[in-house]
Amino acid sequence: SQQGEEDPQALSIQEGENATMNCSYKTSINNLQWYRQNSGRGLVHLILIRSNEREKHSGRLRVTLDTSKKSSSLLITASRAADTASYFCANGANSGYALNFGKGTSLLVTP
Amino acid sequence: EAGVAQSPRYKIIEKRQSVAFWCNPISGHATLYWYQQILGQGPKLLIQFQNNGVVDDSQLPKDRFSAERLKGVDSTLKIQPAKLEDSAVYLCASSLSPGQGWGYTFGSGTRLTVV
Numbered sequence: 001s002q003q004g005e006e007d008p009q010a011l012s013i014q015e016g017e018n019a020t021m022n023c024s025y026k027t028s029i030n031n032l033q034w035y036r037q038n039s040g041r042g043l044v045h046l047i048l049i050r051s052n053e054r055e056k057h058s059g060r061l062r063v064t065l066d067t068s069k070k071s072s073s074l075l076i077t078a079s080r081a082a083d084t085a086s087y088f089c090a091n092g093a094n095s096g097y098a099l100n101f102g103k104g105t106s107l108l109v110t111p
Numbered sequence: 112e113a114g115v116a117q118s119p120r121y122k123i124i125e126k127r128q129s130v131a132f133w134c135n136p137i138s139g140h141a142t143l144y145w146y147q148q149i150l151g152q153g154p155k156l157l158i159q160f161q162n163n164g165v166v167d168d169s170q171l172p173k174d175r176f177s178a179e180r181l182k183g184v185d186s187t188l189k190i191q192p193a194k195l196e197d198s199a200v201y202l203c204a205s206s207l208s209p210g211q212g213w214g215y216t217f218g219s220g221t222r223l224t225v226v
Contacts, residue, residue: 101153
C-alpha cells in the first residue's frame with residue numbers, strides 16, 4: 001500500500017497546548033499534504049510541502065518533511081477547541097497523482 | 112468560487128438494493144475523484160477521471176460499483192447490489208493540476224448506510 005500512516009491514532013490536549021502529529025509513507029513522493037476533517041464533514045486542505053522542502057509554515061501550522069526517513073510531522077501551536085478534528089496526511093504517489101491517505105489522527109482539544 | 116457539490120447528503124438502503132451518488136466538480140477542474148471512507152479510516156481512492164476518461168480504477172469493486180463522467184463534468188457513482196460493508200461516506204473531489212499537487216477540493220460527501 002502507498003498509504004501513509006499517522007501517529008498517534010488519537011491525541012487529547014488542552015487549549016493552548018501544542019499538538020504534534022506524525023506521518024510515515026512508503027514510496028517516493030512529489031509532495032505531501034495535510035488535511036483536516038471535522039466530524040461528518042468533507043476534507044479541508046491545510047498545507048502542502050514539496051519533496052525539496054524541509055519545513056513550511058502557515059499561521060499556527062508548521063510542517064516538516066524528511067524524505068530520507070519518509071516521514072512528516074504537523075505541529076499545531078496554541079491549539080483551540082475549534083482544532084478538534086481528524087487530521088490526515090496524503091501524498092500523490094499514484095501515476096495519476098491521486099491522493100493516498102493515511103488512517104488519520106483524531107485530535108481532541110478541551111477548553 | 113462554488114465548491115464541489117454532492118448529493119444526496121445521506122442515504123439509507125437495504126442490502127441488495129442499488130444506489131447512485133452524484134457529483135458536480137468545480138468548474139474547469141478536469142480531474143475528478145471518488146473516494147470511499149469507512150468510519151475510523153482514511154479515504155480510499157475508488158476511481159479517478161481525467162475529463163471523461165478513467166485514469167485509475169484499480170481499487171473499484173467492478174462487480175458491483177460503476178462510475179461515469181460522460182461529458183467530462185458531472186459524475187455519478189453507482190452501487191448495485193449494495194452490501195453491508197459498503198456503508199461509508201463517499202467523497203467526491205476535483206483538482207485543477209494534480210501533477211503540481213495543489214487545487215484538490217473535496218465535497219461534503221454522501222453518507223451511505225446499508226441495513
